[in-house]
Amino acid sequence: MNENVTAPLRARAEIDLAALQANVRSLRAHAPSAAFMAVVKADAYGHGMIPVARAAKAAGAEWLGTATPEEALELRAAGLTGRIMCWLWVPGGPWRAGIEADLDMSVSGMWALREVTAAARESGRTARIQLKADTGLGRNGCLPADWPELVREALAAQAEGLVTVTGLWSHFACADEPGHPSIAAQLDRFREMTGYAEQQGVTPEVRHIANSPGTLTLPGTHFDLVRPGIAMYGISPSPELGTPADFGLRPVMSLKASLALVKHAPGGLGVSYGHHYVTPGPTTLALVPVGYADGIPRHASGTGPVLIGGKRRTVAGRVAMDQFVVDLGGDEPAAGDEAVLFGPGDTGEPTAEDWAVAAGTIAYEIVTRIGSRVPRVYTGGDHGAGREGAGT
Known part of the structure; x- marks a missing residue:
């Protein structure tokens, strides 16, 4: 970086x-x-x-x-x-x-x-x-x-x-x-x-x-x-043909966010638009500050995977324009801690293919749709670039 x-x-x-x-x-x-x-x-x-x-x-x-x-x-x-x-x-x-x-x-x-x-x-x-x-x-x-x-x-x-x-x-x-x-x-x-x-x-x-x-x-x-x-x-053109590793490839993009809020919530609380998710009991909720305006598929509402605090979680309720919620089941990471939506999968984080399955699409769409208000941060390689916007 x-x-x-x-x-x-x-x-x-x-x-x-x-x-x-x-x-x-x-x-x-x-x-x-x-x-x-x-x-x-x-x-x-x-x-x-x-x-x-x-x-x-x-x-x-x-x-x-x-x-x-x-x-x-x-x-x-x-x-x-x-x-x-x-x-x-x-x-x-x-x-x-x-x-x-x-x-x-x-x-x-x-x-x-x-x-x-x-x-x-x-x-x-x-x-x-x-x-x-x-x-x-x-x-x-x-x-x-x-x-x-x-x-x-x-x-x-x-x-x-x-x-x-x-x-x-x-x-x-x-x-x-x-x-x-x-x-x-x-x-x-x-x-x-x-x-x-x-x-x-x-x-x-x-x-x-x-x-x-x-x-x-x-x-x-x-x-x-x-x-x-x-x-x-670093994305397989078809999971049927093999995984990226099968072809000697490595995913290039990792999508991460900083938690905007972690709060205790009672049971029976409706979460996000439409209340399609209701907390089954007392729990903790995390707010991940990205949404479909950033390219997070709304079709992955209730199914999209995310790694927080070393554990795989799932989007709770609908993905909104700028944010979505995750039920932490009582865990208490701090606001500002990292949420990993996808990456190479090295540390248990989801991959773009996992999001594709969750949204009923292909991994091509998952990476391509990440919006311009998400900064691209370049690491490694022979490139001569630092932090740049998506369109540069």
């Missing part, structure tokens, strides 16, 4: 950048012949995009990946060099800024190709683009029926010097479900579509389809580059 951080914090998300860098190295070992793209979209899954990007690059990531062009441009503005790719565009997006920032920009259809070539003409510079194939996810990407037109027009733009097609790529729908038939079907379709593009004259630097589960469990999907997202943050 930065030595300048001396005042107690209402809540904090401790980000272990040494763990993140170890995860990058472990993931690289799973795909030693492929380049590595560190996916830092959505504020690095809630971990803080700029410090994480710097740490990932220091650990050997050759590429950075974001969803939106605005995220990618923020990386450039922060001084991040090298290859940065972004893929979620809408009409009227900042194509010219992306060209001038030397981004690799994904193109999934003819409207996007038209806009990026117009921006290239205006700027007098060649745009780097990657063509995305919809191989069966049914989301972004060009469907097989439209692929020949997109390839043809991209090659024509390349012949004019307006674009360079640097990559061909796609995304899995069910790589986190072992043996799902769509995995092999998508892989076959990807080979067909990339093969067609190459036959027509596209010479991509990289072909890529492997996400976190692909990187960890499907070596045949590695091609020229892998794009780990959630696994880089």
